[in-house]
Amino acid sequence: MASISLLQVSVAMILGFLILHYLLFKKPYGRFRRNWPVLRMLPALLRALHRIYDYSVKILEISNLTFPFKGPRFAGMDMLVTVDPANIHHIMTSNFSNYIKGPAFQDVFDVFGDGIITTDLELWKTLRKSYQAVLHRQEFQRFSMSTMTRKLKDGLVPLLDHFAEKGTTVDLQDVFGRFTFDIILILVTGSDPRSLSIEMPEDEFSKALDDVGEGILYRHVKPRFLWKLQNWVGFGEEKKMTKANATFDRVCAKYISGKREEMKRSQGVIDKSNVESEDILTSFIKLDTTKYKLLNTSDDKFLRDNILTFIIAGRDTTASALSWFFWLLSENPKVVAKIRQEVINTDLSRTGNGQENLDKLVYLQGALCEALRLYPPVCFGRKSPIKSDVLPSGHKVDANSNIVICLYALGRMRAVWGEDALEFKPERWITESGGIKHEPSFKFLSFNAGPRTCLGKHIALNQMKIVAVEILQNYDIKVVEGQKIEPVLGIILSMKHGLRITVTKRCLA
Numbered sequence: 001m002a003s004i005s006l007l008q009v010s011v012a013m014i015l016g017f018l019i020l021h022y023l024l025f026k027k028p029y030g031r032f033r034r035n036w037p038v039l040r041m042l043p044a045l046l047r048a049l050h051r052i053y054d055y056s057v058k059i060l061e062i063s064n065l066t067f068p069f070k071g072p073r074f075a076g077m078d079m080l081v082t083v084d085p086a087n088i089h090h091i092m093t094s095n096f097s098n099y100i101k102g103p104a105f106q107d108v109f110d111v112f113g114d115g116i117i118t119t120d121l122e123l124w125k126t127l128r129k130s131y132q133a134v135l136h137r138q139e140f141q142r143f144s145m146s147t148m149t150r151k152l153k154d155g156l157v158p159l160l161d162h163f164a165e166k167g168t169t170v171d172l173q174d175v176f177g178r179f180t181f182d183i184i185l186i187l188v189t190g191s192d193p194r195s196l197s198i199e200m201p202e203d204e205f206s207k208a209l210d211d212v213g214e215g216i217l218y219r220h221v222k223p224r225f226l227w228k229l230q231n232w233v234g235f236g237e238e239k240k241m242t243k244a245n246a247t248f249d250r251v252c253a254k255y256i257s258g259k260r261e262e263m264k265r266s267q268g269v270i271d272k273s274n275v276e277s278e279d280i281l282t283s284f285i286k287l288d289t290t291k292y293k294l295l296n297t298s299d300d301k302f303l304r305d306n307i308l309t310f311i312i313a314g315r316d317t318t319a320s321a322l323s324w325f326f327w328l329l330s331e332n333p334k335v336v337a338k339i340r341q342e343v344i345n346t347d348l349s350r351t352g353n354g355q356e357n358l359d360k361l362v363y364l365q366g367a368l369c370e371a372l373r374l375y376p377p378v379c380f381g382r383k384s385p386i387k388s389d390v391l392p393s394g395h396k397v398d399a400n401s402n403i404v405i406c407l408y409a410l411g412r413m414r415a416v417w418g419e420d421a422l423e424f425k426p427e428r429w430i431t432e433s434g435g436i437k438h439e440p441s442f443k444f445l446s447f448n449a450g451p452r453t454c455l456g457k458h459i460a461l462n463q464m465k466i467v468a469v470e471i472l473q474n475y476d477i478k479v480v481e482g483q484k485i486e487p488v489l490g491i492i493l494s495m496k497h498g499l500r501i502t503v504t505k506r507c508l509a
């Protein structure tokens with residue numbers, strides 16, 4: 001039986017690909033909204049895939065902010081794509097309880113296990129409470145600030161000095177990826193992988209994270225049965241996903257057993273410095289489970305899923321934001337001059353006043369928000385209604401259907417941001433009295449909105465600010481001319497070819 005159904009699937013696949021090939025390469029270029037008899041809009045999607053971000057901007061603009069995409073029948077690919085702020089508010093906040101990530105999301109993001117990103121309802125609620133308890137501790141806030149400034153001074157600065165002295169080019173995105181990876185690993189596990197060093201060593205965990213990002217994106221543009229089959233056979237991106245998953249299991253298991261040993265050894269020893277630098281894994285192992293009844297902290301799988309979630313949430317997001325920010329600065333020298341003026345007296349070494357100093361940097365914050373608006377690191381979100389509903393835009397959504405919110409397009413909609421939506425204008429974020437202008441999160445969705453708002457927003461903004469201050473005070477960054485700057489297809493909006501730069505030390509009179 002199994003072999004007959006596999007044969008049928010194979011024949012169907014070959015036929016599908018023949019038709020697809022014909023449509024893609026023999027037919028004249030059709031409009032994205034063309035609905036073919038069997039494959040419906042899939043050919044157009046595949047054809048536009050390499051420039052899907054800008055395509056989504058155009059399609060959503062001409063579709064009045066909401067576009068129903070039709071995939072091949074029975075492939076489970078139909079989705080309502082929207083960037084309408086009224087719909088976003090409805091889905092993310094006012095009717096939050098009806099819109100979940102759902103089983104299809106969990107299926108696609110299966111490597112995340114039961115971490116906070118993939119779960120819903122009661123389990124998500126309990127996880128969120130426990131995450132808040134861990135992250136909002138004052139000791140943890142101080143630990144994260146001191147970790148960031150230490151990595152900046154002992155890791156990033158020597159590395160930039162080295163490249164400035166040598167005069168060689170370096171990929172700034174790679175540098176930021178290593179910087180954020182080391183920081184999040186220290187915050188989560190207490191161990192420093194030291195990936196940010198002049199030798200630029202390859203890290204298997206980092207590589208696995210990259211492979212998973214690519215694999216997840218492909219799962220979004222292939223019929224479910226196809227990637228499931230590919231996974232079963234062990235082929236292409238799915239083979240890499242399986243390998244990456246095994247790497248996550250192995251590396252996380254090492255951190256977890258190491259931490260349990262370390263805690264056993266130090267049992268009974270009350271050391272204030274331990275509390276001051278308590279990492280997330282330790283806090284989870286020590287979690288009072290009478291308060292969080294659904295969580296089983298003695299289960300290594302629970303710990304694996306949750307430390308992995310933190311690492312995924314905290315690494316590439318901030319690195320991507322910083323890379324696009326510095327690229328935008330290279331195109332806007334007037335903004336650089338204004339930020340330099342603002343940060344001239346900011347002293348990062350006074351860690352006691354660190355937060356206060358960073359909070360004063362209004363123009364810098366405006367520039368960072370502007371970069372996050374144009375290049376949101378998490379470039380799309382998915383939701384699924386529990387019960388059928390009608391969105392404020394008038395679109396009916398069935399129970400269990402897929403809704404995709406395209407954050408990249410949202411930040412570029414003229415109907416939402418005005419005629420100058422495509423321009424990089426930090427002034428957009430400054431009030432007349434010189435304070436930071438608050439934009440509602442259903443319009444500025446880069447850190448998500450409603451009850452599932454990003455839990456690392458504060459850490460991420462601080463991290464970006466200290467890097468920006470350090471670099472703009474002490475270095476000149478020059479982007480190497482002639483390189484192609486474009487976003488990669490992935491779940492995080494990184495630069496496809498990186499960002500090659502040269503760096504020189506500024507002569508401060």
Ligand code: HEM
Nearest residue numbers: 116313314317318321377378446447448452454455456460
């Ligand atoms: C510029 C950097 C960052 C951006 C743009 C960002 C953006 C986001 C977005 C859009 C979500 C919602 C994802 C979804 O529901 O599918 C999210 C969730 C989350 N983020 Fe961030 N993030 C950033 C940095 C961080 C950092 C540094 C951490 C951890 C230290 C973090 C921790 C989390 C967590 C735990 C969630 C899950 C919240 C929940 O589902 O309740 N993020 N983030």
